[in-house]
Amino acid sequence: MRRLLLLQLATACLLVLAASHEESGDWHCEPDDEARISAQFNPGIVTLDGRADDWADVDGFEFPLRPALDPDEDNEYKDGKMTVKALHDGADVYFMLQVDGDYVYSKGDDHKCPSVALMFQVGESATYHNMGGCKESPDTCNHTSCRGYEVDIMHFSIGNSIPGRLYGGSSINEEGKEDSVGLVDMFSWNPHCRNMDGSGNNSISQNDWKGAWWHSRYIEVDSPYGSSGQKGTYYFEFSRPLRTKDLLQQDAQFTIGQTSKFSAALWYPADGNPWHGSAHYTVSCDWVVMDVVRGYYTQGKVGSGSSWDAANAFAFVLSVVALAVSIFVGYLLVSKTKTIPFTPIDRL
Numbered sequence: 001m002r003r004l005l006l007l008q009l010a011t012a013c014l015l016v017l018a019a020s021h022e023e024s025g026d027w028h029c030e031p032d033d034e035a036r037i038s039a040q041f042n043p044g045i046v047t048l049d050g051r052a053d054d055w056a057d058v059d060g061f062e063f064p065l066r067p068a069l070d071p072d073e074d075n076e077y078k079d080g081k082m083t084v085k086a087l088h089d090g091a092d093v094y095f096m097l098q099v100d101g102d103y104v105y106s107k108g109d110d111h112k113c114p115s116v117a118l119m120f121q122v123g124e125s126a127t128y129h130n131m132g133g134c135k136e137s138p139d140t141c142n143h144t145s146c147r148g149y150e151v152d153i154m155h156f157s158i159g160n161s162i163p164g165r166l167y168g169g170s171s172i173n174e175e176g177k178e179d180s181v182g183l184v185d186m187f188s189w190n191p192h193c194r195n196m197d198g199s200g201n202n203s204i205s206q207n208d209w210k211g212a213w214w215h216s217r218y219i220e221v222d223s224p225y226g227s228s229g230q231k232g233t234y235y236f237e238f239s240r241p242l243r244t245k246d247l248l249q250q251d252a253q254f255t256i257g258q259t260s261k262f263s264a265a266l267w268y269p270a271d272g273n274p275w276h277g278s279a280h281y282t283v284s285c286d287w288v289v290m291d292v293v294r295g296y297y298t299q300g301k302v303g304s305g306s307s308w309d310a311a312n313a314f315a316f317v318l319s320v321v322a323l324a325v326s327i328f329v330g331y332l333l334v335s336k337t338k339t340i341p342f343t344p345i346d347r348l
């Protein structure tokens with residue numbers, strides 16, 4: 001019974017997502033050229049618990065949240081911007097999404113709770129707009145007809161999850177199927193051609209995402225869920241291995257030293273009303289660039305490739321010392337040759 005309900009919820013979630021991308025009118029987009037995030041090498045500083053204090057020293061970018069279907073400044077999410085931060089530890093990439101909003105929680109009802117998603121470009125032709133932008137219909141889209149238009153999507157609905165606990169991953173239910181309620185890993189070619197990762201073949205693809213959420217007004221002793229209605233900040237924290245074993249272009253693959261393209265979205269139950277698909281906000285009306293930055297580790301000190309820090313300074317001092325030594329050796333050689341008696345040629 002419960003499983004059926006969960007399945008229905010998951011299906012409803014997908015349908016709503018699909019409906020959310022019905023649009024009318026011309027698409028108009030002026031992305032912010034400065035908008036960009038950087039995942040620096042920062043191993044061992046964050047715990048995947050939804051809390052943001054361990055992210056305090058990590059720089060993020062503040063994105064205005066505008067309606068995905070009509071990115072008009074006048075219709076911005078009124079409680080503030082979404083801060084997105086990222087880092088990696090050489091094996092996994094981590095994300096922190098922070099956004100202000102009243103603490104609303106309605107157990108079991110995903111549409112009366114906020115919900116977030118991350119989307120990444122997989123195929124080279126995949127556009128942000130229309131979630132990949134493949135022109136095929138649900139009857140004709142497949143791995144051949146939409147090749148190159150794949151996007152990777154992680155969606156987290158918190159209605160069935162407890163703050164601070166870990167969700168996602170490939171949890172398998174009693175039927176041996178992936179239990180995909182709450183935090184799901186999907187791929188799509190367009191809003192009408194989307195699937196759960198691993199649908200049809202669990203042996204070669206899976207849910208590689210894990211995540212947790214928190215709200216600044218949530219009080220842990222209050223019961224698992226706490227009371228609703230107080231102003232504060234939501235935190236959504238996620239991680240995924242940089243690389244996955246996906247064979248079917250369902251996952252973005254991240255490479256240290258390279259850039260990826262992503263977007264982030266928020267669904268919010270405004271004024272206590274359940275959110276509906278068209279009322280979701282995104283951080284930009286086009287892909288946002290994410291740099292996965294190379295790093296290094298020297299004893300007691302972690303650095304990233306982009307900053308001038310102790311290891312760089314040490315290398316500089318070493319090279320100055322080396323230069324000084326070579327000048328001194330050169331001077332010694334020159335002064336030594338001077339002591340060799342000069343024998344004029346005409347005396348020979």
Ligand SMILES: *[C@@H]1O[C@H](CO)[C@@H](O)[C@H](O)[C@H]1NC(C)=O
Pocket residue numbers: 139140141142143144145
């Ligand atoms: C993919 O879709 C195209 C167009 O409908 C069809 O011709 C082709 O046979 C399909 N390929 C597979 C592998 O299903």
Ligand SMILES: *[C@@H]1O[C@H](CO)[C@@H](O)[C@H](O)[C@H]1NC(C)=O
Pocket residue numbers: 200201203204
């Ligand atoms: C699932 O993947 C395995 C390994 O690649 C393959 O042998 C099998 O035929 C696939 N099954 C389906 C239903 O696609």
